[in-house]
Amino acid sequence: MSKPNRLSAWTPLIAAAMFILGFLAGDLVNRENGPTAAQKKFQTILNLVRNEYVDEVDLDSLIEKTIPSLLTNLDPHSAYIPASDLQAVNEDLDGSFSGVGIQFMIDNDTIKVLEVIPGGPAEKVGVIPGDRIIKVDGEDVAGVGITQEKVLKTLRGEKNSKVQLQIKRSNSKKPLTYTVTRGDIPVNTVDATYIASPGIGYIKVNKFGRTTYDEFFQGLSKLRREGAEDFIIDLRGNTGGYMEIAYIMANEFLEPGQTIVSTKGRDFNSGTHITADGTGSFRDSQVVVLLDEFSASSSEIFAGALQDNDRALIIGRRSFGKGLIQRQSVLPDSSAIRLTVGRYYTPSGRSIQKDYSNLSVYEHDILDRYQRGEMFSADSIKLNTDLKYTTLHGRTVYGGGGIMPDIFVPNDTSGISSYYINVANAGLLQRYAFEYVDDNRENLRQASDVGELLSLLPNDDSLLRQFVLFASRNGIPARWYYINISHDLIVNQLKALIARDALGYGAYFEISNTDDVNVKRAIDELLKGNAAFPIMPARQTETDSETDAPR
Numbered sequence: 001m002s003k004p005n006r007l008s009a010w011t012p013l014i015a016a017a018m019f020i021l022g023f024l025a026g027d028l029v030n031r032e033n034g035p036t037a038a039q040k041k042f043q044t045i046l047n048l049v050r051n052e053y054v055d056e057v058d059l060d061s062l063i064e065k066t067i068p069s070l071l072t073n074l075d076p077h078s079a080y081i082p083a084s085d086l087q088a089v090n091e092d093l094d095g096s097f098s099g100v101g102i103q104f105m106i107d108n109d110t111i112k113v114l115e116v117i118p119g120g121p122a123e124k125v126g127v128i129p130g131d132r133i134i135k136v137d138g139e140d141v142a143g144v145g146i147t148q149e150k151v152l153k154t155l156r157g158e159k160n161s162k163v164q165l166q167i168k169r170s171n172s173k174k175p176l177t178y179t180v181t182r183g184d185i186p187v188n189t190v191d192a193t194y195i196a197s198p199g200i201g202y203i204k205v206n207k208f209g210r211t212t213y214d215e216f217f218q219g220l221s222k223l224r225r226e227g228a229e230d231f232i233i234d235l236r237g238n239t240g241g242y243m244e245i246a247y248i249m250a251n252e253f254l255e256p257g258q259t260i261v262s263t264k265g266r267d268f269n270s271g272t273h274i275t276a277d278g279t280g281s282f283r284d285s286q287v288v289v290l291l292d293e294f295s296a297s298s299s300e301i302f303a304g305a306l307q308d309n310d311r312a313l314i315i316g317r318r319s320f321g322k323g324l325i326q327r328q329s330v331l332p333d334s335s336a337i338r339l340t341v342g343r344y345y346t347p348s349g350r351s352i353q354k355d356y357s358n359l360s361v362y363e364h365d366i367l368d369r370y371q372r373g374e375m376f377s378a379d380s381i382k383l384n385t386d387l388k389y390t391t392l393h394g395r396t397v398y399g400g401g402g403i404m405p406d407i408f409v410p411n412d413t414s415g416i417s418s419y420y421i422n423v424a425n426a427g428l429l430q431r432y433a434f435e436y437v438d439d440n441r442e443n444l445r446q447a448s449d450v451g452e453l454l455s456l457l458p459n460d461d462s463l464l465r466q467f468v469l470f471a472s473r474n475g476i477p478a479r480w481y482y483i484n485i486s487h488d489l490i491v492n493q494l495k496a497l498i499a500r501d502a503l504g505y506g507a508y509f510e511i512s513n514t515d516d517v518n519v520k521r522a523i524d525e526l527l528k529g530n531a532a533f534p535i536m537p538a539r540q541t542e543t544d545s546e547t548d549a550p551r
Contacts, residue, residue, distance in 0.1 A: 064082070075356055099183075101120025104133070122180055136166075162181050188215065189212040192509035200527075203220065210245070220252070231287050232519060242298065249302055250302050250306060255276060258275060259308075266342075287312040293366055297320075307403065310533035312531060317374075318404050326339060354402060419486055432497075435470075436498055437502050453498070492515045
Protein backbone atom coordinates (compact mmCIF):
# COMPACT_ATOMS: atom_id res chain seq x y z
CA MET A 1 0.00 0.00 0.00
CA SER A 2 1.44 3.36 -0.99
CA LYS A 3 0.34 6.77 0.11
CA PRO A 4 1.47 10.32 -0.66
CA ASN A 5 3.71 11.95 1.88
CA ARG A 6 1.20 13.16 4.47
CA LEU A 7 3.54 15.85 5.77
CA SER A 8 3.52 17.46 2.32
CA ALA A 9 -0.25 17.20 2.12
CA TRP A 10 -0.64 18.96 5.44
CA THR A 11 1.98 21.63 4.70
CA PRO A 12 -0.52 24.53 4.32
CA LEU A 13 -2.18 23.66 7.64
CA ILE A 14 1.14 23.23 9.43
CA ALA A 15 2.54 26.40 7.92
CA ALA A 16 -0.50 28.34 9.15
CA ALA A 17 -0.11 26.91 12.63
CA MET A 18 3.61 27.67 12.73
CA PHE A 19 2.97 31.22 11.47
CA ILE A 20 0.51 31.85 14.26
CA LEU A 21 2.83 30.42 16.87
CA GLY A 22 5.73 32.40 15.43
CA PHE A 23 3.63 35.56 15.58
CA LEU A 24 2.77 34.82 19.19
CA ALA A 25 6.43 34.35 20.04
CA GLY A 26 7.16 37.85 18.79
CA ASP A 27 10.48 39.39 17.84
CA LEU A 28 13.05 38.37 20.44
CA VAL A 29 15.55 41.09 19.62
CA ASN A 30 13.94 44.25 18.27
CA ARG A 31 11.20 46.10 20.13
CA GLU A 32 9.49 49.28 19.04
CA ASN A 33 9.30 50.51 22.62
CA GLY A 34 12.42 51.68 24.44
CA PRO A 35 14.21 49.58 27.09
CA THR A 36 12.46 49.04 30.41
CA ALA A 37 13.95 49.89 33.78
CA ALA A 38 14.94 46.26 34.28
CA GLN A 39 16.65 46.11 30.88
CA LYS A 40 18.57 49.29 31.70
CA LYS A 41 19.60 47.71 35.01
CA PHE A 42 20.94 44.64 33.22
CA GLN A 43 23.01 46.79 30.85
CA THR A 44 24.35 48.79 33.81
CA ILE A 45 25.44 45.59 35.54
CA LEU A 46 27.25 44.44 32.40
CA ASN A 47 29.04 47.78 32.15
CA LEU A 48 30.11 47.61 35.80
CA VAL A 49 31.45 44.10 35.34
CA ARG A 50 33.30 45.09 32.17
CA ASN A 51 34.86 48.21 33.68
CA GLU A 52 35.28 47.58 37.41
CA TYR A 53 35.41 43.83 38.15
CA VAL A 54 38.74 42.83 39.72
CA ASP A 55 39.64 40.47 36.87
CA GLU A 56 39.18 40.81 33.15
CA VAL A 57 35.95 39.12 32.11
CA ASP A 58 34.88 37.83 28.72
CA LEU A 59 31.38 39.31 28.64
CA ASP A 60 30.33 37.16 25.68
CA SER A 61 31.18 34.05 27.68
CA LEU A 62 29.40 35.43 30.75
CA ILE A 63 26.24 36.14 28.77
CA GLU A 64 26.44 32.68 27.17
CA LYS A 65 26.39 31.15 30.66
CA THR A 66 23.57 33.45 31.81
CA ILE A 67 21.08 32.74 29.01
CA PRO A 68 20.14 29.20 30.15
CA SER A 69 19.32 30.45 33.65
CA LEU A 70 17.23 33.26 32.19
CA LEU A 71 15.12 30.81 30.17
CA THR A 72 14.82 28.35 33.04
CA ASN A 73 13.03 31.02 35.04
CA LEU A 74 10.28 31.12 32.39
CA ASP A 75 9.24 27.45 32.39
CA PRO A 76 10.90 24.02 32.44
CA HIS A 77 11.00 23.58 28.66
CA SER A 78 12.21 26.88 27.23
CA ALA A 79 15.87 26.21 26.54
CA TYR A 80 19.05 27.63 25.06
CA ILE A 81 21.00 25.54 22.54
CA PRO A 82 24.64 26.58 22.00
CA ALA A 83 25.80 26.76 18.40
CA SER A 84 28.12 23.80 18.99
CA ASP A 85 25.15 21.58 19.93
CA LEU A 86 22.50 22.80 17.51
CA GLN A 87 23.35 20.52 14.59
CA ALA A 88 23.33 17.38 16.75
CA VAL A 89 20.06 18.40 18.44
CA ASN A 90 18.34 18.96 15.09
CA GLU A 91 19.77 15.80 13.51
CA ASP A 92 18.08 13.70 16.16
CA LEU A 93 14.67 14.71 14.80
CA ASP A 94 15.34 15.67 11.18
CA GLY A 95 15.68 12.11 9.99
CA SER A 96 19.34 11.84 8.99
CA PHE A 97 22.89 12.88 9.74
CA SER A 98 26.23 12.40 8.05
CA GLY A 99 28.42 9.68 9.53
CA VAL A 100 29.90 6.21 9.01
CA GLY A 101 26.75 4.14 9.60
CA ILE A 102 27.28 1.92 12.62
CA GLN A 103 25.58 1.23 15.93
CA PHE A 104 28.02 0.71 18.77
CA MET A 105 28.39 0.17 22.48
CA ILE A 106 31.27 1.12 24.78
CA ASP A 107 32.34 -1.85 26.88
CA ASN A 108 35.55 -2.18 28.91
CA ASP A 109 36.63 1.17 27.46
CA THR A 110 36.36 -0.25 23.94
CA ILE A 111 34.07 0.79 21.06
CA LYS A 112 32.33 -2.39 19.89
CA VAL A 113 30.35 -2.40 16.63
CA LEU A 114 26.88 -3.83 17.25
CA GLU A 115 25.34 -3.27 13.83
CA VAL A 116 26.48 -1.97 10.46
CA ILE A 117 23.73 -0.14 8.56
CA PRO A 118 23.09 -1.98 5.27
CA GLY A 119 24.38 0.02 2.31
CA GLY A 120 26.02 2.56 4.61
CA PRO A 121 29.58 3.91 4.32
CA ALA A 122 31.10 1.50 6.86
CA GLU A 123 29.57 -1.59 5.24
CA LYS A 124 30.85 -0.52 1.82
CA VAL A 125 34.46 -0.65 2.98
CA GLY A 126 34.15 -3.90 4.95
CA VAL A 127 33.42 -3.01 8.59
CA ILE A 128 31.35 -5.80 10.18
CA PRO A 129 29.45 -6.35 13.46
CA GLY A 130 31.79 -7.47 16.23
CA ASP A 131 34.66 -5.22 15.16
CA ARG A 132 36.44 -3.21 17.86
CA ILE A 133 37.43 0.33 16.88
CA ILE A 134 40.82 1.05 18.43
CA LYS A 135 41.93 4.18 16.54
CA VAL A 136 40.17 6.99 14.69
CA ASP A 137 42.35 9.07 12.35
CA GLY A 138 45.40 7.67 14.11
CA GLU A 139 44.24 8.67 17.59
CA ASP A 140 43.74 5.99 20.23
CA VAL A 141 40.10 5.55 21.27
CA ALA A 142 40.49 2.32 23.25
CA GLY A 143 41.53 2.40 26.90
CA VAL A 144 41.38 6.19 27.13
CA GLY A 145 38.03 6.68 28.88
CA ILE A 146 36.16 7.70 25.72
CA THR A 147 32.51 8.68 26.11
CA GLN A 148 29.44 8.15 23.94
CA GLU A 149 29.36 11.86 23.10
CA LYS A 150 33.02 11.87 22.05
CA VAL A 151 32.52 8.84 19.80
CA LEU A 152 29.57 10.50 18.06
CA LYS A 153 31.50 13.73 17.50
CA THR A 154 34.46 11.75 16.17
CA LEU A 155 32.54 9.51 13.77
CA ARG A 156 30.08 12.09 12.50
CA GLY A 157 31.14 14.88 10.18
CA GLU A 158 30.45 16.61 6.90
CA LYS A 159 29.12 14.53 4.05
CA ASN A 160 31.89 13.15 1.77
CA SER A 161 34.57 13.85 4.36
CA LYS A 162 36.83 10.90 5.20
CA VAL A 163 37.68 9.21 8.48
CA GLN A 164 40.21 6.43 9.02
CA LEU A 165 39.23 3.60 11.37
CA GLN A 166 41.67 1.06 12.78
CA ILE A 167 39.82 -2.13 13.65
CA LYS A 168 40.64 -5.15 15.83
CA ARG A 169 38.83 -8.25 14.54
CA SER A 170 38.68 -11.61 16.27
CA ASN A 171 39.86 -13.60 13.25
CA SER A 172 42.76 -11.29 12.37
CA LYS A 173 46.05 -11.14 14.26
CA LYS A 174 46.86 -7.69 12.89
CA PRO A 175 44.71 -4.55 13.13
CA LEU A 176 42.75 -3.69 9.99
CA THR A 177 42.56 -0.16 8.62
CA TYR A 178 39.57 1.21 6.68
CA THR A 179 39.07 4.66 5.20
CA VAL A 180 35.37 5.50 5.35
CA THR A 181 33.74 8.30 3.36
CA ARG A 182 30.98 9.75 5.51
CA GLY A 183 27.48 9.80 4.03
CA ASP A 184 23.85 10.39 4.93
CA ILE A 185 22.68 8.01 7.64
CA PRO A 186 18.92 7.63 8.30
CA VAL A 187 17.68 8.11 11.85
CA ASN A 188 14.99 5.49 12.37
CA THR A 189 12.23 6.41 14.79
CA VAL A 190 10.21 3.18 14.55
CA ASP A 191 12.10 0.50 16.44
CA ALA A 192 9.96 -2.56 15.79
CA THR A 193 6.98 -3.86 13.80
CA TYR A 194 5.84 -7.45 14.13
CA ILE A 195 2.75 -9.63 14.58
CA ALA A 196 2.31 -9.92 18.35
CA SER A 197 -0.63 -12.33 18.12
CA PRO A 198 -2.76 -13.56 15.20
CA GLY A 199 -4.52 -10.50 13.80
CA ILE A 200 -2.68 -8.05 16.11
CA GLY A 201 0.27 -5.93 15.01
CA TYR A 202 2.77 -4.23 17.35
CA ILE A 203 4.66 -1.06 16.45
CA LYS A 204 7.19 0.76 18.66
CA VAL A 205 7.79 4.48 18.03
CA ASN A 206 10.75 5.99 19.90
CA LYS A 207 10.32 9.66 18.94
CA PHE A 208 8.35 11.97 16.63
CA GLY A 209 10.92 12.95 14.02
CA ARG A 210 10.63 14.33 10.52
CA THR A 211 10.45 10.84 8.98
CA THR A 212 8.27 9.20 11.64
CA TYR A 213 4.96 9.37 9.79
CA ASP A 214 6.37 7.64 6.71
CA GLU A 215 7.99 4.94 8.88
CA PHE A 216 4.78 4.58 10.90
CA PHE A 217 2.48 4.28 7.89
CA GLN A 218 4.79 1.82 6.15
CA GLY A 219 4.97 -0.23 9.37
CA LEU A 220 1.19 -0.35 9.77
CA SER A 221 0.74 -1.24 6.11
CA LYS A 222 3.30 -4.05 6.38
CA LEU A 223 1.53 -5.43 9.45
CA ARG A 224 -1.82 -5.30 7.66
CA ARG A 225 -0.38 -7.26 4.73
CA GLU A 226 0.80 -9.83 7.27
CA GLY A 227 -2.73 -10.21 8.62
CA ALA A 228 -3.05 -7.55 11.34
CA GLU A 229 -6.50 -6.06 11.82
CA ASP A 230 -5.82 -4.34 15.15
CA PHE A 231 -2.75 -2.57 16.49
CA ILE A 232 -0.68 -1.95 19.61
CA ILE A 233 1.16 1.38 19.37
CA ASP A 234 3.94 1.52 21.96
CA LEU A 235 4.86 5.08 22.98
CA ARG A 236 6.51 4.18 26.28
CA GLY A 237 9.64 6.24 26.80
CA ASN A 238 8.80 8.43 23.79
CA THR A 239 9.52 11.99 24.92
CA GLY A 240 7.99 13.62 21.83
CA GLY A 241 9.40 15.68 18.97
CA TYR A 242 7.65 17.42 16.11
CA MET A 243 4.07 18.19 17.05
CA GLU A 244 2.72 18.12 13.49
CA ILE A 245 3.84 14.50 13.08
CA ALA A 246 1.50 13.52 15.91
CA TYR A 247 -1.34 15.25 14.02
CA ILE A 248 -0.95 13.29 10.82
CA MET A 249 -0.38 10.00 12.64
CA ALA A 250 -3.60 10.47 14.63
CA ASN A 251 -5.40 11.36 11.39
CA GLU A 252 -4.93 7.75 10.23
CA PHE A 253 -7.45 6.57 12.85
CA LEU A 254 -10.03 9.37 13.03
CA GLU A 255 -13.21 10.23 11.17
CA PRO A 256 -13.54 13.46 9.17
CA GLY A 257 -14.07 16.51 11.33
CA GLN A 258 -12.96 14.90 14.58
CA THR A 259 -10.68 17.17 16.57
CA ILE A 260 -7.06 16.13 16.90
CA VAL A 261 -5.73 19.01 18.99
CA SER A 262 -6.15 22.72 19.58
CA THR A 263 -3.52 25.25 20.56
CA LYS A 264 -3.63 28.59 22.32
CA GLY A 265 -0.85 31.11 22.68
CA ARG A 266 -0.40 34.52 24.26
CA ASP A 267 -3.22 35.96 22.21
CA PHE A 268 -6.01 33.65 23.42
CA ASN A 269 -8.11 34.35 20.30
CA SER A 270 -5.39 33.34 17.84
CA GLY A 271 -5.28 29.62 18.53
CA THR A 272 -5.40 26.79 16.03
CA HIS A 273 -7.85 23.91 15.77
CA ILE A 274 -6.66 20.79 13.95
CA THR A 275 -9.23 18.27 12.70
CA ALA A 276 -9.03 14.96 10.86
CA ASP A 277 -9.62 15.03 7.12
CA GLY A 278 -11.16 11.56 6.86
CA THR A 279 -8.45 10.04 4.63
CA GLY A 280 -7.02 7.75 7.31
CA SER A 281 -6.43 4.16 6.25
CA PHE A 282 -6.91 2.55 9.67
CA ARG A 283 -10.22 4.00 10.84
CA ASP A 284 -11.80 0.57 11.33
CA SER A 285 -9.01 -0.98 13.40
CA GLN A 286 -9.02 -1.41 17.14
CA VAL A 287 -6.09 0.41 18.71
CA VAL A 288 -4.28 0.20 22.04
CA VAL A 289 -1.72 2.87 22.94
CA LEU A 290 0.89 2.05 25.58
CA LEU A 291 2.12 4.92 27.74
CA ASP A 292 4.36 5.33 30.76
CA GLU A 293 5.67 8.16 32.91
CA PHE A 294 8.27 9.06 30.25
CA SER A 295 5.77 9.44 27.38
CA ALA A 296 5.57 13.18 26.77
CA SER A 297 4.59 16.01 24.46
CA SER A 298 3.74 14.66 20.98
CA SER A 299 3.12 11.23 22.51
CA GLU A 300 0.47 12.84 24.69
CA ILE A 301 -1.06 14.72 21.75
CA PHE A 302 -1.44 11.45 19.84
CA ALA A 303 -2.76 9.48 22.82
CA GLY A 304 -5.08 12.29 23.91
CA ALA A 305 -6.57 12.63 20.43
CA LEU A 306 -7.39 8.93 20.23
CA GLN A 307 -8.59 8.68 23.83
CA ASP A 308 -10.88 11.71 23.70
CA ASN A 309 -12.41 10.54 20.41
CA ASP A 310 -12.87 7.03 21.89
CA ARG A 311 -10.65 5.55 19.18
CA ALA A 312 -8.09 3.84 21.40
CA LEU A 313 -7.71 2.18 24.74
CA ILE A 314 -4.82 3.66 26.71
CA ILE A 315 -2.90 1.10 28.78
CA GLY A 316 0.01 1.62 31.16
CA ARG A 317 0.78 4.44 33.53
CA ARG A 318 0.11 8.18 33.65
CA SER A 319 2.19 10.04 31.09
CA PHE A 320 4.68 12.81 31.82
CA GLY A 321 2.39 15.83 31.52
CA LYS A 322 4.00 18.21 29.00
CA GLY A 323 1.47 20.34 27.18
CA LEU A 324 3.66 23.29 26.22
CA ILE A 325 4.66 24.20 22.65
CA GLN A 326 8.21 25.29 21.86
CA ARG A 327 9.30 27.29 18.82
CA GLN A 328 12.95 27.21 17.85
CA SER A 329 14.54 30.50 16.79
CA VAL A 330 18.09 30.56 15.45
CA LEU A 331 20.14 33.48 16.76
CA PRO A 332 22.77 35.48 14.81
CA ASP A 333 25.68 33.34 16.11
CA SER A 334 23.94 30.09 15.00
CA SER A 335 22.90 29.22 18.52
CA ALA A 336 19.17 28.90 19.16
CA ILE A 337 16.48 29.14 21.78
CA ARG A 338 13.42 26.98 22.08
CA LEU A 339 10.83 29.28 23.57
CA THR A 340 7.46 28.19 24.92
CA VAL A 341 4.88 30.01 22.79
CA GLY A 342 1.64 28.18 23.52
CA ARG A 343 -0.24 25.30 25.10
CA TYR A 344 -2.03 22.46 23.42
CA TYR A 345 -5.39 20.99 24.40
CA THR A 346 -6.88 17.57 23.70
CA PRO A 347 -10.24 17.26 21.85
CA SER A 348 -12.22 17.29 25.12
CA GLY A 349 -10.59 20.62 26.01
CA ARG A 350 -8.18 19.41 28.69
CA SER A 351 -4.65 20.65 29.14
CA ILE A 352 -2.32 17.85 30.15
CA GLN A 353 0.46 20.19 31.29
CA LYS A 354 1.33 19.53 34.91
CA ASP A 355 1.90 22.42 37.29
CA TYR A 356 5.33 24.02 37.06
CA SER A 357 4.88 26.96 39.43
CA ASN A 358 7.50 25.33 41.66
CA LEU A 359 10.36 24.26 39.37
CA SER A 360 12.02 22.15 42.03
CA VAL A 361 8.82 20.14 42.56
CA TYR A 362 8.42 19.84 38.78
CA GLU A 363 11.95 18.49 38.30
CA HIS A 364 11.43 15.84 40.98
CA ASP A 365 7.91 14.89 39.91
CA ILE A 366 8.76 11.46 38.46
CA LEU A 367 10.82 10.54 41.54
CA ASP A 368 8.00 11.75 43.80
CA ARG A 369 5.52 9.61 41.88
CA TYR A 370 7.70 6.56 42.46
CA GLN A 371 8.14 7.34 46.15
CA ARG A 372 4.43 7.71 46.82
CA GLY A 373 3.72 4.44 45.04
CA GLU A 374 1.96 5.73 41.93
CA MET A 375 3.93 3.42 39.62
CA PHE A 376 2.74 0.40 41.59
CA SER A 377 -0.84 1.25 42.60
CA ALA A 378 -3.57 3.18 40.81
CA ASP A 379 -4.90 4.24 44.22
CA SER A 380 -1.77 6.38 44.71
CA ILE A 381 -2.46 8.55 41.65
CA LYS A 382 -3.36 12.15 42.47
CA LEU A 383 -6.30 13.13 40.28
CA ASN A 384 -7.38 16.74 39.92
CA THR A 385 -11.11 16.12 40.15
CA ASP A 386 -11.78 19.80 39.43
CA LEU A 387 -10.48 19.27 35.88
CA LYS A 388 -13.00 16.68 34.70
CA TYR A 389 -13.79 16.24 31.00
CA THR A 390 -15.87 13.91 28.83
CA THR A 391 -14.87 11.87 25.79
CA LEU A 392 -16.95 11.49 22.64
CA HIS A 393 -18.95 8.58 24.11
CA GLY A 394 -19.20 9.99 27.61
CA ARG A 395 -16.23 8.53 29.44
CA THR A 396 -14.65 10.73 32.12
CA VAL A 397 -11.05 11.89 31.66
CA TYR A 398 -8.97 14.31 33.71
CA GLY A 399 -6.67 17.21 32.92
CA GLY A 400 -3.88 18.90 34.78
CA GLY A 401 -1.08 16.37 34.66
CA GLY A 402 -0.61 13.88 31.85
CA ILE A 403 -2.78 11.32 30.07
CA MET A 404 -4.41 8.94 32.53
CA PRO A 405 -4.61 5.38 31.16
CA ASP A 406 -7.95 3.65 30.76
CA ILE A 407 -6.32 0.54 32.19
CA PHE A 408 -3.57 1.00 34.76
CA VAL A 409 -0.74 -1.55 34.65
CA PRO A 410 1.77 -1.21 37.49
CA ASN A 411 5.52 -1.24 37.03
CA ASP A 412 6.48 -4.91 36.77
CA THR A 413 9.00 -5.91 39.45
CA SER A 414 8.59 -9.68 39.11
CA GLY A 415 11.93 -11.43 38.83
CA ILE A 416 13.97 -8.48 40.06
CA SER A 417 16.47 -9.52 42.71
CA SER A 418 19.71 -8.09 44.06
CA TYR A 419 21.61 -10.41 41.71
CA TYR A 420 19.73 -9.14 38.66
CA ILE A 421 20.28 -5.52 39.71
CA ASN A 422 24.01 -6.14 40.14
CA VAL A 423 24.56 -7.80 36.76
CA ALA A 424 22.34 -5.26 34.99
CA ASN A 425 24.09 -2.28 36.57
CA ALA A 426 27.47 -3.76 35.62
CA GLY A 427 26.34 -4.06 32.00
CA LEU A 428 27.05 -7.78 32.01
CA LEU A 429 23.85 -8.79 30.22
CA GLN A 430 24.79 -6.66 27.20
CA ARG A 431 28.45 -7.75 27.34
CA TYR A 432 27.59 -11.43 27.45
CA ALA A 433 25.14 -11.09 24.56
CA PHE A 434 27.71 -9.25 22.44
CA GLU A 435 30.42 -11.83 23.11
CA TYR A 436 28.02 -14.74 22.52
CA VAL A 437 27.03 -13.34 19.13
CA ASP A 438 30.65 -12.52 18.32
CA ASP A 439 31.74 -16.10 19.10
CA ASN A 440 28.82 -17.70 17.25
CA ARG A 441 28.29 -15.26 14.40
CA GLU A 442 28.72 -17.75 11.57
CA ASN A 443 26.17 -20.12 13.08
CA LEU A 444 23.69 -17.37 13.94
CA ARG A 445 23.80 -16.04 10.37
CA GLN A 446 21.65 -19.04 9.42
CA ALA A 447 18.71 -17.36 11.21
CA SER A 448 16.50 -15.09 9.13
CA ASP A 449 13.98 -14.34 11.87
CA VAL A 450 13.48 -14.55 15.63
CA GLY A 451 12.01 -18.05 15.57
CA GLU A 452 14.99 -19.47 13.71
CA LEU A 453 17.42 -17.63 15.98
CA LEU A 454 15.85 -19.01 19.14
CA SER A 455 16.12 -22.54 17.77
CA LEU A 456 19.90 -22.06 17.50
CA LEU A 457 20.38 -20.97 21.13
CA PRO A 458 21.09 -23.30 24.08
CA ASN A 459 18.16 -24.30 26.27
CA ASP A 460 17.21 -21.85 29.00
CA ASP A 461 19.05 -23.54 31.88
CA SER A 462 22.23 -23.95 29.84
CA LEU A 463 22.14 -20.32 28.70
CA LEU A 464 21.63 -19.17 32.29
CA ARG A 465 24.53 -21.31 33.60
CA GLN A 466 26.86 -19.96 30.93
CA PHE A 467 25.90 -16.40 31.85
CA VAL A 468 26.34 -16.99 35.61
CA LEU A 469 29.85 -18.33 34.95
CA PHE A 470 30.60 -15.27 32.78
CA ALA A 471 29.30 -12.95 35.53
CA SER A 472 31.43 -14.75 38.14
CA ARG A 473 34.54 -14.19 36.03
CA ASN A 474 33.60 -10.51 35.87
CA GLY A 475 33.18 -9.89 39.59
CA ILE A 476 29.56 -10.88 40.34
CA PRO A 477 29.55 -14.14 42.32
CA ALA A 478 26.82 -16.73 41.82
CA ARG A 479 24.01 -16.49 44.39
CA TRP A 480 21.62 -19.19 43.25
CA TYR A 481 18.75 -18.31 45.56
CA TYR A 482 18.49 -14.90 43.89
CA ILE A 483 19.43 -16.24 40.45
CA ASN A 484 16.47 -18.62 40.58
CA ILE A 485 14.15 -15.74 41.48
CA SER A 486 15.39 -13.89 38.37
CA HIS A 487 15.66 -16.98 36.15
CA ASP A 488 12.96 -16.07 33.59
CA LEU A 489 13.85 -12.37 33.54
CA ILE A 490 17.57 -12.99 32.93
CA VAL A 491 16.96 -15.62 30.25
CA ASN A 492 14.44 -13.43 28.43
CA GLN A 493 16.78 -10.44 28.50
CA LEU A 494 19.72 -12.52 27.24
CA LYS A 495 17.69 -13.89 24.35
CA ALA A 496 16.41 -10.42 23.46
CA LEU A 497 19.90 -8.88 23.56
CA ILE A 498 21.39 -11.71 21.52
CA ALA A 499 18.59 -11.24 18.96
CA ARG A 500 19.28 -7.49 18.87
CA ASP A 501 22.97 -8.03 18.14
CA ALA A 502 22.33 -10.80 15.61
CA LEU A 503 19.19 -9.58 13.78
CA GLY A 504 18.71 -5.91 14.63
CA TYR A 505 16.95 -3.75 17.17
CA GLY A 506 13.42 -4.79 16.25
CA ALA A 507 14.14 -8.40 17.23
CA TYR A 508 14.87 -7.25 20.77
CA PHE A 509 11.26 -6.14 21.31
CA GLU A 510 9.83 -9.20 19.61
CA ILE A 511 11.43 -11.35 22.33
CA SER A 512 11.37 -9.04 25.35
CA ASN A 513 7.68 -8.29 24.84
CA THR A 514 6.76 -11.94 25.35
CA ASP A 515 7.13 -11.27 29.09
CA ASP A 516 5.88 -7.67 29.02
CA VAL A 517 2.73 -7.31 31.14
CA ASN A 518 1.58 -4.21 29.23
CA VAL A 519 1.79 -5.93 25.86
CA LYS A 520 0.08 -9.04 27.24
CA ARG A 521 -2.78 -6.92 28.61
CA ALA A 522 -3.07 -5.06 25.32
CA ILE A 523 -3.38 -8.32 23.38
CA ASP A 524 -6.02 -9.57 25.83
CA GLU A 525 -8.12 -6.41 25.54
CA LEU A 526 -7.93 -6.43 21.74
CA LEU A 527 -8.97 -10.07 21.56
CA LYS A 528 -11.98 -9.26 23.75
CA GLY A 529 -12.96 -6.32 21.54
CA ASN A 530 -12.57 -3.88 24.41
CA ALA A 531 -10.76 -1.27 22.33
CA ALA A 532 -13.81 -0.68 20.14
CA PHE A 533 -16.13 2.16 21.18
CA PRO A 534 -18.88 1.34 21.69
CA ILE A 535 -17.87 -2.31 22.19
CA MET A 536 -18.75 -4.38 19.14
CA PRO A 537 -20.09 -7.82 20.18
CA ALA A 538 -19.25 -9.23 16.75
CA ARG A 539 -15.55 -8.96 17.56
CA GLN A 540 -15.92 -11.00 20.79
CA THR A 541 -15.20 -14.70 20.93
CA GLU A 542 -17.56 -17.27 22.45
CA THR A 543 -15.36 -17.66 25.51
CA ASP A 544 -15.12 -13.91 25.94
CA SER A 545 -18.78 -13.00 25.56
CA GLU A 546 -18.97 -11.64 29.10
CA THR A 547 -16.20 -9.06 28.89
CA ASP A 548 -15.76 -6.04 31.11
CA ALA A 549 -16.13 -2.60 29.62
CA PRO A 550 -12.94 -0.56 29.33
CA ARG A 551 -11.87 0.86 32.63
